[in-house]
Amino acid sequence: MAVEEQDFRVFNGEGELYLRRLSKALGEDKLKTVLFLHGAFLPSSICFDPSLEGYSWARHLALEGFDVYLLDFRGFGLSYKPHRHQPVCTVDNALADVRAAVEYILAKSKTSAVSLIGWSWGACIAGLFAGKYPHLVERVHLHAPIFERRDELAEKLEREVLRSRRDGYVGVALSELRKWLGGVEDRVLSSLISTMSTGEVTYLPLGPWLSMYELFKSGEPIFSPKDIRCPVFITRGEEDLVVSRDGVVKLFRLIPISQKQLVLVQGGGHFMHLEEEKNRLKLYRLSSFFLCEDFKW
Template identity: 30%
Template sequence: MSTDVNPPRLDPSERHVRIPSPRTGLSLFLRHLPPTLPQTGEKRVVLYVHGGTFPSALSIAHRFDGRSWRDELADAGYHVWALDFHGFGRFSDPYPEFERPAEGMAPLGRAEEASQQLEAAVRHICAEQKVDRISLIAHSWGTMVSGLFAGRCPELVDRLVFFGPIARRDPTGERVQLPGWRPISLKDQWDRFTETVPAGEKPVLLKRHFDEWGELYLDVDPESRTRSPAAVKVPSGAFQDIFDAWVGEFAYDPALVKAPVAFIRGEWDRMSGEADARWLFEAFSSSPVRRNVTIGRGTHLMHLEASRYALYRETEAFLASRDTAPEAV
């Protein structure tokens, strides 16, 4: 008997593309939303790179009260693409190792491997859109994947927006070793939305919005509702990369990145704190243009919260600007 009681539905307003994965025998899924109105002049193309627990359908493409971040970017004149890494969502092929017990297995989906998947997606998009380079919007662990790729392939990257970016921290404890994959429940996700909001402050996410989002979240794994509590299986590599960064083992060299970059974080984001933003700003020493932006009343999941429109506007402003480093005097 099938457990797939709520198979996810593809948005009919978007195009769907499958490309070969760098991992032999697997394919990757891309979604594309073109600009709302016909464009003239320079073609603007952006690719969204998701974080470590849910795919693009539940982030840039998810509509709260009928409106998504992707809709905003399309209205601003962008071709908006999004990639789902292996193991996230239902449309990129899952890791075959998902069928095995997680214990005793190395964490699946580490940043280096994911950066190869990202490179395959960017090269496909550049060829299809007939552009030399594109911009990236990346969240959380996705900033590490994007940093690796941007340092390795600077000629393919126009501008970078990193929100909730992960930074290297000085070691304060022992290194954590995660299994190959792990289940993430609705309670785990709800806690991520609420645990850093100061006592007495209004919620950053409406409960009705979370309830709607949560059902769609469970839908991305056909076996999620067979677990107790209901939970989605995700690769552990993302959080292994994050935990390693917090004991001084960073996945990439920020000095290799040569594209303009904006770091955007919410004031209540503990995974990407003020000290993290300062470290990243200094570490991206080869970037000709750097911005550090803090948005009030935002947590690590700001793109799904009440302050999301501030994130949208800051992102659009940076992507649309053509500023360069000032000439030396």
């Protein structure tokens, strides 16, 4: 059965955010309402729903009966692009964007809460939102959440990314982007990159990169796991070079509730949802299992 797609524009008080909805049958009851939150590299409309067949985590869930939404944060993808000297899409900005999207979704779907799936920096925003607005979040899946000090990554960001600031954005050479996207097949890389820029450099919001740099340098987390009260699922690929095993184990132990699970997926990297089939399908299926009503803790 085909997945139906709808596009929405959501006002966050400053500009219009892009929100995509994917559903197997728009008029039927759904298993759960799910909102995807992306990281610093790729907007949700690209990284969770690429045009390549079989690589869409979002469509996989929609085909299983979930009511799926994807948000592009301000400055990313199909959302509006603020023009300012200050960093675009700070943590506070992203939190406001999620709040606007969730309120829009809840009003439209007539449900009382959503489940969040956040990846990388987006997992930090998902954790922050879940802690700050517990009444709006049913469950949260944190995939490859960034949580610990990593001096070598702070130096890498400073050397390869942050030196190329332009107002509220940062210029990332597509050749460098390919290095960061290690583990993703060349044809997939080419498809993703072609949707981002036709030149040699793509400009991305500075906010996520700055907050990651500060975290990697200081070890001060973006969100407090002790504030989360809903069921939590954490996943990390064993070959992830950005998020360490010790980091996710530490995060898991700091979450105060008993309704939590941590799964370390053999073979997967930081971009596991876009990697070879056996890796990404493991992740898709684990996510679906966690989100289902009959999940046994």
